[in-house]
Structure formats: C-alpha cells, structure tokens
Amino acid sequence: MALPRIDPGPAGIAVRVRKAYAANQRPAFVLDAEFSAAPGVTILCGPSGAGKTTLLHCIAGLARPDEGAICVGGRSFFDSAAAADLSPAARNVGYVFQTLALFPHMSVAENVAYGIQHLDAEVRRARVRAILESFRIAHLAASRPSEISGGERQRVALARALVTDPCVLLLDEPLSALDPARKAQIIDDLRAWNAAHGIPILYVTHDRNEVYGLGEGLIVLEEGKVVAQGTPQDVLDAPRHETVAQLAGFENIFDVEVLAAHPRLGTMTCRVADSAIEIEAPLSRLVPGQRARAGIRAGDILLATAMPHGLSARNVFAGAIRELRHNGGTVVVTVDCDGVPFRSTLTSSARDELHLAEGKPVWLVMKTHSWRMLLGD
Amino acid sequence: MNWEAIWLSLRLAGLVSGLLLLIGIPIAYWVAFSRWRWKFLVEAVVALPLVLPPTVLGFYILVAIGPTSPLGKLYESVVGDQLAFTFKGLVVASVLYSMPFAVQPFAAAFASVDRTLLDASAVLGASRLRTFFRVVLPLSVSGVVTGVVLSFAHTIGEFGVVLMVGGNLPGITRTVSIAIYDDVQALDYAIANHTAAALLVFSFVVLSVVYSLNRRIWVVWPSRA
Numbered sequence: 089m090a091l092p093r094i095d096p097g098p099a100g101i102a103v104r105v106r107k108a109y110a111a112n113q114r115p116a117f118v119l120d121a122e123f124s125a126a127p128g129v130t131i132l133c134g135p136s137g138a139g140k141t142t143l144l145h146c147i148a149g150l151a152r153p154d155e156g157a158i159c160v161g162g163r164s165f166f167d168s169a170a171a172a173d174l175s176p177a178a179r180n181v182g183y184v185f186q187t188l189a190l191f192p193h194m195s196v197a198e199n200v201a202y203g204i205q206h207l208d209a210e211v212r213r214a215r216v217r218a219i220l221e222s223f224r225i226a227h228l229a230a231s232r233p234s235e236i237s238g239g240e241r242q243r244v245a246l247a248r249a250l251v252t253d254p255c256v257l258l259l260d261e262p263l264s265a266l267d268p269a270r271k272a273q274i275i276d277d278l279r280a281w282n283a284a285h286g287i288p289i290l291y292v293t294h295d296r297n298e299v300y301g302l303g304e305g306l307i308v309l310e311e312g313k314v315v316a317q318g319t320p321q322d323v324l325d326a327p328r329h330e331t332v333a334q335l336a337g338f339e340n341i342f343d344v345e346v347l348a349a350h351p352r353l354g355t356m357t358c359r360v361a362d363s364a365i366e367i368e369a370p371l372s373r374l375v376p377g378q379r380a381r382a383g384i385r386a387g388d389i390l391l392a393t394a395m396p397h398g399l400s401a402r403n404v405f406a407g408a409i410r411e412l413r414h415n416g417g418t419v420v421v422t423v424d425c426d427g428v429p430f431r432s433t434l435t436s437s438a439r440d441e442l443h444l445a446e447g448k449p450v451w452l453v454m455k456t457h458s459w460r461m462l463l464g465d
Numbered sequence: 466m467n468w469e470a471i472w473l474s475l476r477l478a479g480l481v482s483g484l485l486l487l488i489g490i491p492i493a494y495w496v497a498f499s500r501w502r503w504k505f506l507v508e509a510v511v512a513l514p515l516v517l518p519p520t521v522l523g524f525y526i527l528v529a530i531g532p533t534s535p536l537g538k539l540y541e542s543v544v545g546d547q548l549a550f551t552f553k554g555l556v557v558a559s560v561l562y563s564m565p566f567a568v569q570p571f572a573a574a575f576a577s578v579d580r581t582l583l584d585a586s587a588v589l590g591a592s593r594l595r596t597f598f599r600v601v602l603p604l605s606v607s608g609v610v611t612g613v614v615l616s617f618a619h620t621i622g623e624f625g626v627v628l629m630v631g632g633n634l635p636g637i638t639r640t641v642s643i644a645i646y647d648d649v650q651a652l653d654y655a656i657a658n659h660t661a662a663a664l665l666v667f668s669f670v671v672l673s674v675v676y677s678l679n680r681r682i683w684v685v686w687p688s689r690a
Binding site: 149176177178179180181182185187189191192193202203206252 | 579581582584585586587588589590591592595599600603604
C-alpha cells in the first residue's frame with residue numbers, strides 16, 4: 089500500500105529498516121518498516137508484538153537492522169549501503185524505557201547527571217537543577233528511585249533522557265500506568281520542553297485513548313509493517329486497514345463478498361459472509377466476487393422499534409436484540425440480523441423510551457457512507 | 466597452635482583472593498555477557514576444580530610448572546628460580562583451584578543485573594567500561610564480596626593441591642591443613658585439635674557472613690534467559 093510521504097524537515101527523522109529474526113524463533117518475525125516524522129509528537133501504535141519496541145531499539149542502536157537507513161536531524165545513524173552504524177553512545181538519543189530503567193543505586197540527581205558526565209561539574213549541576221525544576225521534581229534530587237512515586241519516576245526518566253539535549257526522543261509506553269490527569273500533566277511539561285527544543289518525539293502506545301489528541305502524527309504498525317501514517321484525523325477518519333479501524337473505534341468488522349459494483353452511483357453491494365445480509369457500501373477498487381472486510385462504527389448504526397419508511401439510508405435490516413450491556417453512560421446493544429451480530433451504541437434514556445429488552449425485534453439503519461472497506465495484507 | 470602455618474595460610478589466601486578479584490572479574494564478565502556459542506566450554510574448564518580430585522589437578526599443575534616443562538623453563542629463565550615447591554607455585558595452583566569459587570558468584574551477580582539498565586547506560590553515552598564500573602559492579606557488590614570471601618576460605622582449607630604442588634616445607638609451603646595432617650601423623654592430637662578447631666570456627670564465621678549477604682550463592686551458573 090502506498091503511504092503518504094511526510095517531509096521530516098531538517099530536524100526530523102527518516103527511518104527505513106528491515107530486520108528478520110531467526111526462523112527458529114516462533115512466531116517468525118520480520119520488521120520491515122519505513123516512515124518519517126517531523127519535530128513534534130508522533131504516536132507509534134499497534135497491537136503488542138507489532139514490532140514497536142524493536143523499531144525503537146533500531147533507532148537507538150540497541151538492535152542492528154539487517155538493512156536500511158536511519159537518519160535523524162541530518163545525521164546518519166545507520167546505513168547498510170554505506171556500512172555505517174553509530175554506537176548507541178554516539179547517537180545522542182533520548183530513550184525512556186517501558187520499565188523506565190532508573191539506576192536503583194543512584195539518587196535522582198545522579199540518575200539525571202549520568203548522561204552529562206563529560207560536562208564541567210559546575211555546568212552539570214546547573215543543567216541537572218534546571219531540568220529537575222522544569223519537570224517539577226527538584227525537591228526529590230537526593231531521593232532514591234525506590235523512595236518516590238510512579239508518576240515522579242516517570243518524570244525522572246524523562247528528565248534523565250532530555251538533559252542530554254537529544255536529537256530525538258523515544259518513549260516506550262512510559263505513561264501507560266498513570267491515571268489520565270497525571271499523564272496529561274506530564275505531557276504538558278514535555279510539550280513545554282519541546283517548544284524550546286523542537287525535536288521529533290516518537291511515542292509508543294497500544295492504548296487507543298492515547299492515540300487521540302496526543303500527537304501531531306500517527307503511525308500504525310502491524311506485524312512489523314507500517315500500515316498507516318498521517319495526522320491522527322486523516323488516519324482515523326478513513327481507516328483502510330483493520331488494525332487502524334479497531335483503533336478508530338470500528339466495533340463492527342465483518343467478512344464480506346462483493347456482489348456488484350455500481351460505479352455510476354459510487355456504491356457497491358456486498359454480502360456479509362454466512363448470511364443473507366446485503367449491504368450498500370462506498371465504491372472501492374474491489375471487484376465482484378472478491379472477499380474483503382468491511383467495518384462500521386457502533387455509533388453510526390441507528391436502531392428503530394418499527395419498520396422505518398421514507399429514509400435515505402440504503403441499509404435497513406430486521407433483527408432481534410441479543411444482548412444489552414451497560415458501558416458507563418451508554419448502552420451497547422447487540423442485534424442479531426440473520427446470524428450477524430451488529431453492535432450499536434445508544435444512551436440509556438433512548439433505551440428506556442424504546443422499551444428495549446433482550447429478544448425484542450428491532451430494525452437497524454446504516455448510511456452507505458458509514459461503511460468502510462478495509463484492506464487486508 | 467602452629468602460628469607459622471596459620472600465618473602462611475592467611476598470606477596465601479589473601480593473595481589468592483586478591484588475584485582472583487583482578488582475574489576473576491574479567492572472566493566472569495565475559496561468561497555473563499558473551500554470546501559465543503562455545504562459551505560453555507570455558508564455563509566447564511573454569512568449573513573443573515569443583516569436581517576433579519585435588520590430586521589430579523595438583524598433578525597436572527605440577528607437571529605444567531615443573532622445571533622440565535616449557536612453562537617451568539620459561540619461568541626459570543626469566544625469574545631465575547623455579548615455581549614447583551615454592552610459595553609462588555602454591556599461589557599459581559591455588560588461583561586455578563579456587564577460581565570457580567570466585568568466578569561463579571561474580572558471573573551470577575553480573576548476569577542478574579537488569580539488561581535494560583545496561584541499555585539505558587549505553588543510550589546515555591556511556592562506554593562498556595564505564596557502564597561496568599558505574600552500573601554493573603555497584604549492583605553486584607554482594608556477589609563480588611561472596612566470591613572473594615569464598616575463594617579466601619576455600620584457599621585456607623585446601624590440602625591435596627598444596628601437597629602435590631608445594632610439598633611440605635615449613636614456612637614456605639606448609640599451610641594449616643598440611644600442618645594438621647603432620648601433627649596427626651606424629652600423634653600430636655592436642656596441637657592438631659587446636660588448629661583444627663580454629664579452622665572450623667573460622668570457616669563457620671566466613672560462611673555465616675556469606676549467607677547473610679546473599680541467599681543464592683550456590684547458583685551454579687547464571688541463567689541465559
């Protein structure tokens with residue numbers, strides 16, 4: 089699949105790596121990823137085992153790609169064609185590990201000073217003090233990592249990585265254990281720091297909630313490959329890949345077979361596998377007879393207790409409620425239409441007004457353009 | 466009590482554990498971090514003294530450093546003295562004999578340091594040497610102390626190798642354990658009992674110190690997980 093090219097600019101990062109793991113390792117895994125990112129926060133997400141950490145290791149020099157090129161801020165870190173490979177120590181990368189990897193036998197100040205030992209003692213102390221203050225942990229300077237809270241440890245790890253003035257910052261799910269409020273605070277402090285420094289920040293996560301709003305860019309990795317790249321809006325509004333679709337909240341994803349294409353109308357007719365349900369979906373490059381996956385958000389399915397008339401929507405199916413599940417303020421209704429389970433979300437007041445209960449016959453309404461055809465591999 | 470033999474044993478053990486600290490740490494580092502596929506061969510060689518009868522080890526060391534061997538000739542031509550049946554020869558033999566007691570606790574301690582800390586150190590610009598002295602060694606202190614104490618205690622208590630390589634020269638190669646053997650042979654049970662009891666108490670104290678420092682010293686080799 090052709091991905092939109094992003095110009096990383098002079099301070100950005102451009103990565104093209106291929107790394108195969110020994111065939112006796114199960115499952116055999118090949119990282120084959122290419123992307124670029126400009127200064128600012130880029131979210132790198134994908135299911136666990138997609139190769140996110142391996143990719144960061146390649147950038148930091150902790151793993152050696154079989155081939156490819158890695159260039160950050162105009163400096164070549166690795167280039168298999170030129171047989172160039174900088175050591176991790178020479179790359180000047182900021183890396184916050186998933187486990188944080190703070191040195192347990194050193195104080196917070198010693199941890200932060202570790203990467204700037206080459207500086208004059210006076211300069212070093214000033215730098216450490218400044219970064220501890222900008223991350224609001226100056227009062228912890230003499231504490232050991234075991235004596236401070238989880239959120240404070242995250243700040244120490246960030247400060248330790250940033251005090252070296254790295255040319256790229258790699259964050260491997262560093263905030264996944266924090267509650268949203270404290271997470272947002274740390275992100276704000278990180279953004280404030282980067283406003284002055286302008287380096288690319290790769291933020292690895294598999295948390296769907298972190299994908300929205302956190303980054304200027306979004307890269308989706310699956311089984312070692314980049315399957316989508318762009319701004320979060322671009323990637324999530326028009327998912328063309330199943331991982332991205334799940335990420336973007338497409339709760340309903342089905343196997344379909346294309347029955348007919350209607351280029352004049354800009355639509356296609358597809359049958360959901362193992363059922364008589366035929367859906368009208370937007371036209372794609374799929375041809376009749378081809379199998380594919382189609383997805384629709386639970387919020388894009390309307391529910392009616394009587395057969396609807398005079399609607400513009402092309403997809404109206406009769407079914408029966410199989411399950412009602414409360415999820416915070418909303419209700420997730422699973423409706424069985426000829427064996428196909430559709431999930432629809434509605435408010436609890438709508439449920440009460442419609443007297444919804446398990447077994448009740450209902451009609452589902454979907455707009456053609458709410459459907460997304462998803463590409464496999 | 467045989468103070469001459471006790472003093473000799475203490476000097477020997479102190480020297481041997483000091484040398485093993487210097488030699489054992491690089492070997493243990495290599496054992497803990499090397500990915501060489503034949504590494505187990507080196508591990509087996511280092512561990513040999515654990516299973517070999519001291520007479521076998523002593524015999525081969527004697528042959529290797531004897532005045533007719535290439536090694537013995539080389540030493541004699543450089544130093545002008547021979548190694549066999551001298552204190553120096555005893556030091557060489559004891560270093561080999563006590564090596565697993567130093568290298569194994571060292572290597573186990575190095576290998577149990579979280580690898581992510583080593584990655585973090587490298588990413589922060591540290592060389593391997595600096596990573597070792599600032600991260601690996603400080604986090605392995607109890608393992609290093611264990612290795613030094615164990616090799617010291619093991620050298621104090623050795624008998625067969627000393628007899629094979631050093632003989633029984635008072636003040637030169639006659640260690641505590643040899644002295645006890647001599648006293649018993651001479652039916653001098655009172656003196657033998659004094660020295661033996663002192664050795665027993667000493668060994669108990671040393672092992673108590675080691676176990677209080679570290680509960681897992683008998684892990685044979687670090688896991689490769």
